[in-house]
Ligand code: SAH
C-alpha cells in the first residue's frame with residue numbers, strides 16, 4: 001500500500017452552504033508534502049507506462065478514458081500491480097484542488113502543486129460544448145499592465161504533466177469523463193510560448209489517440225506574440241488554433257501596455273502569424289482588450305483593419321475585466337460597439353467576447369491566485 005502522506009482529491013458532494021466549494025478531501029489543512037514520485041502522465045501513452053503490453057493500454061484507458069484518480073479504481077489490474085504502482089507513480093499533479101463556482105455556470109479551479117506553488121484553470125460549460133481554460137505558468141513573466149497575472153509576477157513554468165492534468169482534474173471534479181472535454185484554450189495564467197517544451201508536451205497528449213484524442217481544431221493557444229515561438233509552433237505542425245493578443249494597432253500604443261512589445265514589433269509578429277497561417281490554413285484569432293483612452297479610438301480601429309488586411313483573421317474584442325489596483329479602465333459598451341462596427345465596415349469578422357466568471361475572478365486576465 002502507499003504509505004506516503006499525499007493529499008488526495010476526492011469527488012466530494014459540493015457544499016450546500018453556498019459560495020466556495022472546497023474539494024480537498026483527505027487532509028483538513030493543506031500542508032504540502034513534497035511528492036517525489038513520477039507523474040503517471042509522464043508517458044507517451046501507452047508505450048512508456050509501467051507494466052507490460054496490454055497492461056499499459058489498460059492504465060492509459062483508466063487515466064484518459066475513464067478518468068481514474070486513484071490506482072485502487074483500476075479494478076482490472078492485478079491487485080499486486082495496483083498496490084505496487086503508488087510507490088513509484090502519482091496520478092494527480094495537485095496536492096489540493098479548490099473550486100469556486102461562478103453565478104454564470106463557469107467554475108474556477110485553484111490547484112496547489114506538489115511544491116506548494118499554485119495555479120488556476122476555468123471550466124466553461126456552453127450549450128454545445130465543454131471548454132477548459134488552462135494555465136501554462138505560475139504567474140507570467142510578460143507583465144502586461146492590464147493583466148492581473150502579469151501584475152503578480154513570475155513563479156515558474158508548469159511541467160507538462162501539470163499542464164495536462166488540469167484538464168483531467170477539472171473533468172473529474174465536474175463528474176465528466178476526460179474525453180467529454182472537447183475544447184481546451186491555453187488562455188489561463190502564463191505565456192505558453194515562453195514554456196514551449198512543456199506546453200507542446202501537453203498538447204501532444206491532448207491530441208494522442210491513446211490519451212485525450214482531441215481534435216487540433218479544438219485547442220487554442222493564445223500568445224502575447226513571441227515570433228520565434230510562433231514559427232516553431234508552425235514548424236512542429238501540431239495544427240492547433242492560434243490566438244494573438246495584439247491589443248493595439250501600432251507599436252507605440254502596444255509598448256504602453258505590453259512590455260514584450262519593446263522586443264518584438266507588430267511587423268515581426270504579424271510575419272510569424274502569416275507563416276503560421278500558411279502552414280496550418282487555420283483562421284487566426286486576434287484578441288483585442290478594449291482599454292479606455294488607450295486603444296479604443298475609431299482611427300485605431302481603422303488602423304487595425306489596415307494592418308490585418310490580407311490575413312484570414314477573426315477579431316475578438318474583449319471588454320476589460322477589472323481587478324483591484326488595475327492601472328487601466330475598460331472602454332464603455334457604446335465605444336466597444338462603435339469600434340466593432342468600424343472593423344466590420346472594413347470587412348473584418350469581429351465578435352465582442354463578454355467574459356464569464358468575472359464574479360469569482362475567473363475571467364480573462366483575472367487569474368491571480370485569489371481565494372475569493
Ligand atoms: N499569455 C497569453 C494567454 C493568457 S491571457 C496571452 O496574453 O495571450 C488571455 C487573454 O486575456 C489575452 O488576450 C490577454 O491579453 C487578455 N487579458 C489579460 N488581462 C485581461 C483583462 N483584465 N481583461 C480582459 N482581457 C485580459
Ligand code: SF4
Nearest residue numbers: 140142144147150224
Ligand atoms: Fe502574461 Fe498574457 Fe497576462 Fe500578458 S496578458 S501578462 S502575456 S498572461
